[in-house]
Amino acid sequence: xxxxxxxxxxxxxxxxARISVRTLHHYDAIGLLKPAHVAANGYxxxxxxxxERLQEILFYRATGMDLAQIALVLDGxxxxxxxxxxxxxxxxxxxxSLAEMIQTLDRSIAVxxxxxxxxxxxxxxxxAPETQADYEAWLVQTYGPTMxxxxxxxxxxxxxxDMEDRIDQLRQIETGLVQAYQEGQARPDALLDAHRDWVSExxxxxxxxAAYGGLAELYRNHPDFLARYEALAPGFSRWLPDAMEAYxxxxx
Amino acid sequence: xxxxxxxxxxxxxxxxARISVRTLHHYDAIGLLKPAHVAANGYxxxxxxxxERLQEILFYRATGMDLAQIALVLDGxxxxxxxxxxxxxxxxxxxxSLAEMIQTLDRSIAVxxxxxxxxxxxxxxxxAPETQADYEAWLVQTYGPTMxxxxxxxxxxxxxxDMEDRIDQLRQIETGLVQAYQEGQARPDALLDAHRDWVSExxxxxxxxAAYGGLAELYRNHPDFLARYEALAPGFSRWLPDAMEAYxxxxx
DNA sequence: ATCGGGCCTCACGTGGCGTGAGGGTCAAGC
DNA sequence: GCTTGACCCTCACGCCACGTGAGGCCCGAT
Numbered sequence: 001x002x003x004x005x006x007x008x009x010x011x012x013x014x015x016x017a018r019i020s021v022r023t024l025h026h027y028d029a030i031g032l033l034k035p036a037h038v039a040a041n042g043y044x045x046x047x048x049x050x051x052e053r054l055q056e057i058l059f060y061r062a063t064g065m066d067l068a069q070i071a072l073v074l075d076g077x078x079x080x081x082x083x084x085x086x087x088x089x090x091x092x093x094x095x096x097s098l099a100e101m102i103q104t105l106d107r108s109i110a111v112x113x114x115x116x117x118x119x120x121x122x123x124x125x126x127x128a129p130e131t132q133a134d135y136e137a138w139l140v141q142t143y144g145p146t147m148x149x150x151x152x153x154x155x156x157x158x159x160x161x162d163m164e165d166r167i168d169q170l171r172q173i174e175t176g177l178v179q180a181y182q183e184g185q186a187r188p189d190a191l192l193d194a195h196r197d198w199v200s201e202x203x204x205x206x207x208x209x210a211a212y213g214g215l216a217e218l219y220r221n222h223p224d225f226l227a228r229y230e231a232l233a234p235g236f237s238r239w240l241p242d243a244m245e246a247y248x249x250x251x252x
Numbered sequence: 253x254x255x256x257x258x259x260x261x262x263x264x265x266x267x268x269a270r271i272s273v274r275t276l277h278h279y280d281a282i283g284l285l286k287p288a289h290v291a292a293n294g295y296x297x298x299x300x301x302x303x304e305r306l307q308e309i310l311f312y313r314a315t316g317m318d319l320a321q322i323a324l325v326l327d328g329x330x331x332x333x334x335x336x337x338x339x340x341x342x343x344x345x346x347x348x349s350l351a352e353m354i355q356t357l358d359r360s361i362a363v364x365x366x367x368x369x370x371x372x373x374x375x376x377x378x379x380a381p382e383t384q385a386d387y388e389a390w391l392v393q394t395y396g397p398t399m400x401x402x403x404x405x406x407x408x409x410x411x412x413x414d415m416e417d418r419i420d421q422l423r424q425i426e427t428g429l430v431q432a433y434q435e436g437q438a439r440p441d442a443l444l445d446a447h448r449d450w451v452s453e454x455x456x457x458x459x460x461x462a463a464y465g466g467l468a469e470l471y472r473n474h475p476d477f478l479a480r481y482e483a484l485a486p487g488f489s490r491w492l493p494d495a496m497e498a499y500x501x502x503x504x
Numbered sequence: 505a506t507c508g509g510g511c512c513t514c515a516c517g518t519g520g521c522g523t524g525a526g527g528g529t530c531a532a533g534c
Numbered sequence: 535g536c537t538t539g540a541c542c543c544t545c546a547c548g549c550c551a552c553g554t555g556a557g558g559c560c561c562g563a564t
Contacts, residue, residue: 006436011510016494021511026552041560042512048436055487059478063353063360067551084361091354098350101315102343108315109336184258184300226311235307242268263541273542278521293529294543319520 007036007045017054024054032071033057064091100223107227170198177240178233192247209248216244259288259297269306276306284323285309316343352475359479422450429492430485444499461500468496 014021027033028044033054035044046054053074060070065087073083173194180188199215200207219225220241229237266273279285280296285306287296298306305326312322317339325335425446432440451467452459459467471477472493481489 009511017490018494020553022552022554025513030551043560044511048434051436052434052485052487055490058490059482059487063357064350081361081364084357084364088354088357088361091350091357095347095350095354098316098343098347102340102347105315105336105340105343109333109340112333112336182300182304184303230311233304235304235311238269238307238310242270261542272522274521274523277543282520295529296542 007047008051010044010046013046013051013054016051017058019058027054027057027067030067032067063087064094100221103223104226107223108230111227111231166198166201173198174232177243178236181233181236181239181243187246187250188243189247189250192244195244209251213245213248216241216248219244259299260303262296262298265298265303265306268303269310271310279306279309279319282319284319315339316346352473355475356478359475360482363479363483418450418453422447425450426484429495430488433485433488433491433495439498439502440495441499441502444496447496461503465497465500468493468500471496 008016010021010024014024024033024044028035033050036047036050037045039045056074057067057070060073061067065073069083069087073080076083173191176191177188177195180191196207196212199212219229219237226237229240260268262273262276266276276285276296280287285302288299288302289297291297308326309319309322312325313319317325321335321339325332328335425443428443429440429447432443448459448464451464471481471489478489481492
């Protein structure tokens with residue numbers, strides 16, 4: 001009873017690792033995992049070294065790494081750590097955009113369900129809790145802390161009764177903008193003037209073009225605004241920031 | 253001066269929507285967005301209705317929805333809400349698996365950096381904070397609250413000095429298992445007997461086969477365990493749960 | 505000799521486009 | 535009226551990680 005060297009066929013290895021035979025063929029084809037040798041009949045034969053390498057491959061695959069990167073991590077030189085951290089950064093970015101998608105979708109679902117689409121009052125009085133943080137971060141980064149303080153002061157001047165009036169004004173401006181969008185107007189500059197004035201008053205009588213452009217960016221990316229403007233008319237949430245930026249560009 | 257009906261060519265629409273012409277061709281090809289009509293020269297011509305539909309498409313695309321689903325959401329009947337919620341559920345699942353990937357990868361990076369790979373003491377004394385929650389949730393779901401209480405009681409009997417001894421024992425068992433793995437042993441039953449005994453004592457002298465199998469599942473999925481066992485030997489983190497389950501299956 | 509279950513090599517399909525190749529169309533300037 | 539350059543068109547292959555046959559060889563058991 002002679003002891004053969006321990007070797008696995010594709011089927012055996014695939015079963016042990018709970019993957020498909022095709023996957024092993026694929027890894028062979030792209031050079032990621034070659035069999036220890038190929039028998040005369042063409043059969044691929046793997047040994048323990050290959051089985052271990054396969055497990056490593058699957059471990060990294062389970063973290064979402066693509067096969068080319070896995071090959072580099074396993075065979076590359078000293079920069080394993082760099083590559084892993086690069087991958088880690090990518091996962092972070094993915095997680096971030098996923099979180100944004102979820103928020104946007106949630107708002108949309110709420111709107112369709114008939115829940116009030118995040119009342120204007122909440123968006124602007126002064127700003128919703130989550131919105132507030134993003135918004136202030138952006139303000140500070142762009143204009144420094146002074147601006148934020150000024151806005152805070154300006155807001156205190158607005159009594160509640162005033163606020164309702166102002167919200168009504170904004171609603172009218174927005175209705176006009178939606179009409180402009182639906183009629184296909186290219187440059188609703190008069191309405192945007194009014195909008196910028198409105199924002200300006202909210203910000204303590206200052207809204208330089210760059211700030212208005214920044215606000216466009218905020219509208220484009222923030223789930224609360226996105227869902228609210230999308231609810232006004234399909235496509236409006238994407239049109240408005242574009243129009244705002246075109247308007248800013250036109251302010252010579 | 254006759255007023256032509258407002259129409260956009262592919263290039264104009266693409267530029268306005270900040271997408272590529274190819275994308276419009278693609279949407280036409282799959283029937284997601286057809287031009288209002290095609291001119292005699294073969295040019296695609298879009299009107300405002302199509303422009304709005306495009307904006308809707310892009311809005312949903314930005315939430316990660318695939319084109320077939322978008323078509324259903326836009327053209328389908330009353331089940332818009334269902335489809336949106338189904339998509340929402342998928343995003344949740346994605347987010348969950350992404351979070352697991354990130355944790356696993358983080359542990360691995362920490363190990364490579366030379367940080368202690370999450371000390372055994374922390375994993376088992378009694379359990380790390382995060383691990384604890386998952387673990388208890390699983391225990392409760394599987395065995396009911398009684399079991400959890402019993403384990404808590406059993407743990408109190410273990411003084412700190414005892415604990416160090418026990419950790420040493422576990423380390424020896426694990427070293428043996430790693431050897432078994434690297435030598436390609438198919439059924440390291442004796443070692444797994446020892447391991448189950450060890451676990452059993454931790455759990456107040458009870459570790460039925462099903463519970464041991466459940467532990468295998470925990471090892472297979474939990475980032476802390478994954479990274480720790482992967483650190484012992486490449487591939488070991490995947491081999492061990494398999495071996496544990498085979499062992500359980502063999503307990504007739 | 506036959507049968508069932510491996511193993512092999514093509515080779516196309518998936519999704520959402522990118523990126524040419526090769527060729528018609530249109531407004532403007534000469 | 536002719537050229538130029540910026541549009542437009544239709545194929546058609548490439549990407550990534552395999553799934554899923556199709557068609558055929560190999561091997562041990564009956």
